[in-house]
Amino acid sequence: MSDMEPQSSKFRLQEQRQAAAQQQSGQQQAGLEFATAEELLRHDAAQVTPPPTLRQRLHLTLRGQKPVKRRWWHRLFARNPTEP
Amino acid sequence: MASVVETVAPVETPSPTPPATPALEPREFAAVYETYSRPVYYLALRLLGDASEAEDAAHDVFLKVFRHLGEFRGESRLRTWLYRITINHCRNRLQTWQRRHIGTVPDDRVWDNLPSPADSPLRLLETKELGQRIQQTLDALPEEYRLLLLLVADERLSYEQVAELTHQTADAVRGKLHRARRAFAVEFSKTA
Structure with missing residues (x-):
């Protein structure tokens, strides 16, 4: 494609490329294949996001709470603190 | 801190x-x-x-x-x-x-005797409702298999860490993983 080409035809070509790319990705999506259950689960996990309300709820809950400070005996006896 | x-x-x-x-x-x-x-x-x-x-x-x-x-x-x-x-x-x-999986999960030997797609890839023609199919499949598995697969699916966890989380040895994890995969494949094919 030369630089002298009209702008509209550039756009058209770009649109065609995008459409082809979308079609290709659609085909790939339609024919997914996973070697193991874990691969499938990984794919599934990538599609899942925590709801935004989770963060909002946490924010509201934590506003009413102070963080628990590390107690002096935890620092002193760091080898054997109680793990929750 | x-x-x-x-x-x-x-x-x-x-x-x-x-x-x-x-x-x-x-x-x-x-x-x-x-x-x-x-x-x-x-x-x-x-x-x-x-x-x-x-x-x-x-x-x-x-x-x-x-x-x-x-x-x-x-x-x-x-x-x-x-x-x-x-x-x-x-x-x-x-x-x-007390509402899930009460008396509904079969003995894990069930999957050993079934003709299974376990050794072939899991194929998807339709990604729509994939989450539901996966959930159905996981729900049909014993809790141990379900947890094992979910943890192993996290590539950032080593087998040793999965073993620690599931209270068993890393060798036991490796051994059970094969059966868990097989069970998953059998149950997943039923959801198609």
């Missing part, structure tokens, strides 16, 4: 956060949330099988984390610690409800 920050330091890409969402304080806790809210929520979702229950569980898990972050000793990785809290919390919720 410095040890926590160091543990969080090799942070995986945090999930993008909408600008309108409130900030979580203190900073260390916010970093933990950004990094781990996705895996914790996903594990809870697939263990509990319900989005709103998973949200409740994830909320409670991060609340526990907030309260006890100062006690985290850094001997295990933060991810393992978070997963342990999540697993215990989800187990408690499931036990409280």
Whole structure:
């Protein structure tokens, strides 16, 4: 494609490329294949996001709470603190 | 607290956060949330099988984390610690409800005797409703297999860490994983 080409035809070509790319990705999506259950689960996990309300709820809950400070005996006896 | 920050330091890409969402304080806790809210929520979702229950569980898990972050000793990785809290919390919720998997999960030898697509790839023609199919499949498995597959699916956990979380040896994890995969493949094919 030369630089002298009209702008509209550039756009058209770009649109065609995008459409082809979308079609290709659609085909790939339609024919997914996973070697193991874990691969499938990984794919599934990538599609899942925590709801935004989770963060909002946490924010509201934590506003009413102070963080628990590390107690002096935890620092002193760091080898054997109680793990929750 | 410095040890926590160091543990969080090799942070995986945090999930993008909408600008309108409130900030979580203190900073260390916010970093933990950004990094781990996705895996914790996903594990809870697939263990509990319900989005709103998973949200409740994830909320409670991060609340526990907030309260006890100062006690985290850094001997295990933060991810393992978070997963342990999540697993215990989800187990408690499931036990409280007494509503799932009561007498419905077959003996695990069942899958050994079935002609199975386990050695062939899991093929998907339609990604629509994939989540439902996966949930159905996981629900049909014994809890041990379900948990094992979900943990092994997290590539950031080693077999040793999965073993620690499931209270068995790494060799036992490897051994059971084969059976768990087979069971998953059989049950997944039924959902098509």
